[in-house]
Each structure stands twice: as C-alpha cells, then as structure tokens.
Amino acid sequence: MSIDNEKTDFYHSLTKQAQALIGDERNLVANLANLSALLFMSLDDVNWVGFYLVDENELVLGPFQGKPACIRIPIGKGVCGTAALNRTTQIVADVHQFEGHIACDAASQSEIVIPILSGRRLIGVLDIDSPIVERFDSVDGLGLQQIVDVLQETIC
Known part of the structure; x- marks a missing residue:
C-alpha cells in the first residue's frame, strides 16, 4: 500500500471518529474544542491545531491545542487571513517563504489552513x-477538508 493510500485510509478513519465525536451536537464551540483535541492527538508532527472564527474583518482565536497563539488576525493577512479572504485551502511547505506570514510560534515551519463555510x-x-518543513500535502488537504465538511454540516 502506498503512503498516499495509507494517509487516505487514516483520514477516512479520522473522519468517522469526528462524526462520532460530534454526533448531533450543534454547539460550535463544543465541536471546535473536541475536533482540535482529536486532531492534535491523532496527527503526527504537529505543534498547533486550532480554529479562528470570523469577527467582522478579523479572525479571532477559538478553541485550540498547543502553545498560546495570536488572538486576532486581519482577514487577508498571513496564511489564515489569506485562506479566509480567498476561501481556499492554503498549504504552505515553508512558512518562512510565505510573504506576510504571522509567526505565533517560532517553532512552526509549515502550515495548512482550511476555510469553514456555512453556505x-x-x-x-x-x-x-x-x-517540520513540507509536513502537509494535497492528501492532508483532502483529508482535513472531509473533517471540516463534518463540522460544516452542524453549522446552522
């Protein structure tokens, strides 16, 4: 079995765990808290997993696992702000090569950010x-999108 197939199977299993964890719960904060914990304990080689929520023209820190983080990020700034502005997944192999990267933790070398939408x-x-540089790839993007899709189904 190829590494990509193993990762795909891993994310399929993780998505099922996310579905079971969330169930019919509609409380956004509770779901974000549990998903950040699930992802942090399940993913190898990550040092921060969390959510930023829209507040007017900014993203504000939500539930997370890891070291304390930046509280507010302007939409359009950094990797998170770019993902929010463009509403597209951002996979950054080396954050030091991303113009305008916001360094909340100096240990971070790579990053993936996936927008959460309601409609x-x-x-x-x-x-x-x-x-780790180049930690994330398109398979991670697709797998994590499936987990975000589970979350999006609970947002009214």
Whole structure:
C-alpha cells in the first residue's frame, strides 16, 4: 500500500471518529474544542491545531491545542487571513517563504489552513502548524477538508 493510500485510509478513519465525536451536537464551540483535541492527538508532527472564527474583518482565536497563539488576525493577512479572504485551502511547505506570514510560534515551519463555510458565509478557519518543513500535502488537504465538511454540516 502506498503512503498516499495509507494517509487516505487514516483520514477516512479520522473522519468517522469526528462524526462520532460530534454526533448531533450543534454547539460550535463544543465541536471546535473536541475536533482540535482529536486532531492534535491523532496527527503526527504537529505543534498547533486550532480554529479562528470570523469577527467582522478579523479572525479571532477559538478553541485550540498547543502553545498560546495570536488572538486576532486581519482577514487577508498571513496564511489564515489569506485562506479566509480567498476561501481556499492554503498549504504552505515553508512558512518562512510565505510573504506576510504571522509567526505565533517560532517553532512552526509549515502550515495548512482550511476555510469553514456555512453556505457561502465564512465562519472561520482550521489552522494546523508543524515544526517540520513540507509536513502537509494535497492528501492532508483532502483529508482535513472531509473533517471540516463534518463540522460544516452542524453549522446552522
């Protein structure tokens, strides 16, 4: 079995765990807290997993696992703000090469950010950092999108 197939199977299993964890719960904060804990304990080589939520023209820190983080990020700034502005997943192999990167933790070397939507409305982003360069790839992007999709189904 190839590494990509193993990762795909891993994310399929993780998505099922996320579905079971969330169940019919509609409370956004509770779901974000549990998902950040699930992802932090399940993913290898990550040093921060959390959510930023939209508050007017900014992203504000939500539930997370890891070291204390930046509290507010302007939409359009940094990796999180870029993902929010463009509503597209951002996979950054080396954060030091990303113009305008906001360094909340100097140990972070790579990052993936996935927008969270309710219909066409931006709710926030899932942000995951790694202390390893090139930690994330398109398979991670697709797998994590499945988990965000589970979350999006609970947002009214």
